[in-house]
Amino acid sequence: MEVNKEEFESTCRLFIESVSNYFSVMTDHDSEINVPFLKDITQLELKQYTGMIGISGNKQGYVYFSANQDLFEELINIFIGIDDPDTDDLMDMAGEISNVIAGNIRASLGTNFIISVPLVFEGRPADLEFPEDTFVYVIPLTWRNHQAYVIVGLQ
């Protein structure tokens, strides 16, 4: 696998900044970004709800934002004021946050960084396939005691 590690890490830094900005600006509560680590795709853990954005153009890959119900519930309460969101609401929230994070990255990287619309799923679907030759970076974060992962995979 030929990977320009320096370039990969700089791209990951952009994702970390995008996620940090999202929480600090949108919710007024900072997130704590924990130490990112490289992960074997086959052992990748996903939380309850995951939003996935495909990346194409100059860079090929994907980014996942994965978190449990409690994080999405609190975001919905802050943004919409609904106390009792249902599963559909939680999934829409996962799609929304994935879209904003990836959109911010596109604003930084320009028009050759093309992102897909979010694809949201619950759990880990049996037919979830990861492309081969992908360098996977997991960025754990904590926001108001809720844990989440941003997973960046770039070829």
Place this chain on the structure above:
Amino acid sequence: MINQADINSIKTYGADVIQTKISRIEDGTRKNYFSLLPSPERIRESIPNSFVIINPMNTVGGDGYWFAENDKAILIAVFDCMGHGHFASMMARTYIKLLRQIIDEQGIFFPNQVLLEIHTAVQKKFSNSTAKKSLIGTGADFGIVRINKAIREMEFSGAKMNLYQVSDGKLNVIKADRIQVGEYFDHDHEYVTHIIDLKKQQDSKFYLFSDGVTDLMGGPENKKFGSARLKQLLESIYPRTMEDQKKEMVSTLGKWQGSNMALDDVLLMGFSY
């Protein structure tokens, strides 16, 4: 559940190799969104000459519709929530749940009354919202028609969504009231009921649509599709069957948009009774 064949393909804006490798997984939000909407097949069982074109800007959107029927009447509601994307989809879901409650469970079939009930319910739900940083608009444009089957009379009430009627190849716009439902809680909301005698206008064709149709950007000078062009199109396809009209509209709007990214959701419902 809405039939996949009735959904225009979504734009993925160029995501290629990676996307195709995982595209066997269905997007859960898209599935949820479309599963709430009545199927066009069900609508055609009661109104054979009808069609629905729905194309959310992203995978999901804030446009939606509802259909109900009882012994006496058929009711069609089309709405367009503020914004687009996932937050608008949450609002669309709220509106569909309210429509189901008000029409299907409470049995309210009068368009102006449905609008008021929806407005009151949204006000109750959101006017004292605890949202600290509200990112969602709660208002929606609405057009509702009720067809009295026995006497072949139609009632229409609208909240910022006009009803277009084409008779003998000429378009007549039946104006909606200019205040949305679900917004401006300090203002009085009243919606006029317009009566249309279908017996005297048997060949009329009717259309309700979100503003994403007229706001669709494209064409040679990258302009909005606009009301004038829509009028011209509807008048020109008037003699054709509703099935043909749908094909022509999808084709015309698709050509107009070309490779431009959509800026809003698109929903158009056409019917003749």
